[in-house]
Amino acid sequence: MSFLFPSSTITFEAAMRDLVSGKPKSRAFAAHALGDVDDPTEKHRAVEALIVALEDDSPEVRAEACASLGDLGEASAVPGLIKRLADGSGPVRQNAAIALGALRAADAFEPLVQSLKEGPADLRFQAATSLAEIDARKSFEFLLAALGDKDPQVASSAALALGVIPGRVEDADLKTRARTALVEHLDHGDAATRFDVAYALADLDDGAGRYVLSRSLGDPERAWDAVTQLAKLGGVSDLDELAGALTDRSVPPEATLLAAGEMLKKRASEPAKRVLIAGLIARKTHVRGLAVEQLADVGGEWAVAPLEAMAKLGKNGELLEVIAGALRDIESRKE
């Protein structure tokens, strides 16, 4: 849902009332808002009302009800959510699967396996993630099979899940099997899936996909993740790729700053220092803020004067607090 205004006027009783009155949009807003309830008594009432809303005529309302039930974390919602896996509306099915994953609903494991095997692509995609959340070990074989799904998004989802499962269950054998299977998909026909496979391999400390990651440094949608994973791999060639990103104008500025910060965590680099100092005078506020955040992590004496100069510029009023925090962090590292 999107609000034109920051919502300050919702109350629990208003949301409960809206959920059963008004047009679908009003009911959907209410279903969304009830997901934020935290008082135990109100939560109980909200869950009961949202379970009823799972049968609402409007798919928008049903989808919001699924999402909120996942947020509220009450097991009593599981049967209703399982039923919604067969909903005629894609967003409802997806949100039901997300919620069942969030609830770690063991009863939903088999229905989600069926969804992963036979459901529509929008559901298979989410079922892969949710199965891994519910029972990482049990889901492993199903996810290996899903790597070969004809839908690239489903294959991507399975790959990303396989990247985290071995760590969750601390199983070296599963890690090896996952790496072997993922490497076979590094030549996937879909570019986004290739990237996700490389990302998952990096999660498993396997650099076989590093060339895929480094080729994505100029892609605005993937550059940040590519830097993160190259830094995670942390080998000499990975750091060389990050060093190259510092001077590559095709790399988005946010990713360049992250690369500079990650570089400085691993090795001394004058170019990385220069990138971070230059980031302090970037045109966009969020880029300047990101430079300050990186300096808070890795800055030394060399960063103090530029940060102090930055604090004196009128246009940085909204960053004063983070600048002060960064200066404190640098000072504490000296001690």
Added chain:
Amino acid sequence: MLFDSHAHVDGPEFDADREDVLARARAAGVERIVVIGAVGDTTSAERSVALAEKDPNIWATVATHPHDVEKMTPEWWAVHERLAPHPRVVAIGETGLDYYYDHSPHQVQRDAFARFIELAHRVNKPVVCHIRDADKVPKGAHEDARRILKEGRALDLGVVIHCFTGTPDDARAYAELGCYVSFSGIVTYKSAQPLRDSVPLVPRDRLLIETDCPYLSPIPKRGKRNEPGFIVHTAEQVALSAGMSFEQLAQQTAENAARVFKISAA
């Protein structure tokens, strides 16, 4: 002197004969009119201010009606923020909650209502509220409105509940808050006994009357396009329900309108 506290004479319904309509209003004793610039997009606000600039007995308000707040854009807000401080703009409105037609989601209406109250604070002008409840339970528009008015400290600015259609209990609750309560032609309808019962529950110094024209023509004009001159019929019924003479009611409501809209007494 009669004061029509809520009219839409800026609208296209009056384009063909606006001057005649205003002349008939003057002839009927309606000397002052507040034109509500809040219907549809911001064209209504612009038109209302233009009318108020031209006629010394017309004042304007600006806002976006609760029906339309879902369509609002940052550009609409910019227009309201530009017009709100205008010296001929005497209030922010009509804003509020309409759970009956429900054209915009309730939550969007509530948020917009709160936002318009903030704007009213910035220009130190009262708020004209449109509050209409759902026709079936659960209701709650009036309850939500009173909460938002209290939380937004709107009572400090002055609050007009326009075209009141609530229950006598709602009238009492608004009166307790110090709101001005405005009655339209609906009070003359046969089925509107709860509204007539509400009139004496509003303190006399908080009573207002309005046409809300071109809508809601009073009996005996029902079915025709409403216009400010028809307020006479509403005034007669409100006077009767309040236990006042027509002249007393006319003078009292005109004084009340001048007070809340901060217009010098005639």
